[in-house]
Amino acid sequence: MTALLVPVASAGISPSPALATTTGVPSGLVIFTVNAGPGEQSDPHISGNRVTYTSSIGGDSEIRYHDLATGSDTAIPTAASLDVLSDVSGSTAVVTRLTATASAIAGYDTATGGPAVVLDPQPGSFRRDPSIGGNTVAWEDLGTVTQGTGPEIVAYDIGSATATRLTDDSLPDFGPAVAPDGSVIAWTKCAPNTFDDCTVWSAARGPAGWATIQLTPTGERHGHVDTNGSLVVYSGVVAGDSDIFWRPAGGGVERRLALPGPQFGPSISGHLIAFVSFETTAGIFNEDIMVYDLDTDTVYRLTTTQADETQPDLWVTPGGLVRVVYTAQEGTETNVFAATFSPPRRDKIAFSSTRDGNAEIYSMNANGTGLARLTSTPGVDTTPAWSPDGARIVFSSTRDGNAEIYSMNANGSGLTRLTTHLGIDTTPAW
CATH class of the missing domain: 2.120.10.30 (TolB, C-terminal domain)
Structure with a gap:
């Protein structure tokens, strides 16, 4: 054959x-x-x-x-x-x-x-x-x-x-x-x-x-x-x-x-x-x-x-x-x-959504369950990205005026501002 x-x-x-x-x-x-x-x-x-x-x-x-x-x-x-x-x-x-x-x-x-x-x-x-x-x-x-x-x-x-x-x-x-x-x-x-x-x-x-x-x-x-x-x-x-x-x-x-x-x-x-x-x-x-x-x-x-x-x-x-x-x-x-x-598990998805008004960061399980809202500010929060170990999320936000880069824990706590200047900072990646 x-x-x-x-x-x-x-x-x-x-x-x-x-x-x-x-x-x-x-x-x-x-x-x-x-x-x-x-x-x-x-x-x-x-x-x-x-x-x-x-x-x-x-x-x-x-x-x-x-x-x-x-x-x-x-x-x-x-x-x-x-x-x-x-x-x-x-x-x-x-x-x-x-x-x-x-x-x-x-x-x-x-x-x-x-x-x-x-x-x-x-x-x-x-x-x-x-x-x-x-x-x-x-x-x-x-x-x-x-x-x-x-x-x-x-x-x-x-x-x-x-x-x-x-x-x-x-x-x-x-x-x-x-x-x-x-x-x-x-x-x-x-x-x-x-x-x-x-x-x-x-x-x-x-x-x-x-x-x-x-x-x-x-x-x-x-x-x-x-x-x-x-x-x-x-x-x-x-x-x-x-x-x-x-x-x-x-x-x-x-x-x-x-x-x-x-x-x-x-x-x-x-x-x-x-x-x-x-x-x-x-x-x-x-x-x-x-x-x-x-x-x-x-x-x-x-x-x-x-x-x-x-x-x-x-x-x-x-x-x-x-x-x-x-x-x-x-x-x-x-x-x-x-x-x-054991590498970090990729069983969650982070994304930006305007479902509650302005753009905020959310996470959910890979099968669509377990939706969680992670940010809640008047600014626009977009382009989230996971850290390699899955413990933190980096994203862009206009909460303090122009777009800057922030990071937070996977549950939304531990917010840290990473950039501070007059330029526009978006689309971060680890």
Whole structure:
């Protein structure tokens, strides 16, 4: 089975606006060890409470899964194979399983303890780097008869045990990422023998099967893709500088997070993006883990050590708790850690209304309930904006004559006048 291709002209290629950002403090940040034992721990992935990662000791390699709720840490039985490059969705882990005769993709239910089952078994298969979301698994396949110069992307439905080729050309395809609900897959397609000309593609599952679309133009350098089903996020190089980009999974306007220095390796969950950024700690240039909030345009720095922290994978719980797992280089070994924090909740809306006469500031819950009037003056109060932590509101008011900038607590108390001059001050932002 082969997917439907959509021409690049429909991808909505457009300039990418650079976003200004606010620096936030990650509230309640806790960092703890997943595994810092002997050997190399790397390539962590997270879904809910479960973390999978590769553990290599003395030439052997296995996939382990860690429960963040209980602290238990268990190996997936290898069956005399070498297991690498895993992913997890709910209780199901997928792994790359290497034997003397094949490289296969196996699924393993961590809730029941297995056994591991090879997906779409084929003699002498050469498959690697699986990603899973819901009942959808995607992987790189280098063992197809008509392949070109590199791997192709295959989608596999666990329920129907059906494999579908998403790519079929002479160009190599890398790094598939599956949305949590399994409805969208994103990956990178490169020109032969180079990573300097790589495009981002996505495929959406519909009634007629998978439909693919090219999201970025040729002649540019992109990679490290991920998707939450609505957006595809990826790294891109502009004028020699690596930044984080994203755009709708079905094509549309590209957005760019422009920060000092290089950023790469993004992971997206909900409205948050985790990524690696080159930072300076105690005068030492190193790689740290950052999180960007798409809703509030706020960047949070999670790590501040002198070690290099890379390979972030992100999960946001239904209650808004942020969990990021990552790899840290500690001496000659790599270890896996997890960070958790709670960003400010955006469950209220602030706005200006003349419903009671002149313009005043009001707030309400995101569902329209809980209306509260926050100001009550003869002047005109307009253009409210929340502080990054959601504790205060800044706005413009003519209560003392001309328009000046004021701030107040989220409940309307604690009024502070911030500007005092003859000019007109409006439209504040934190």
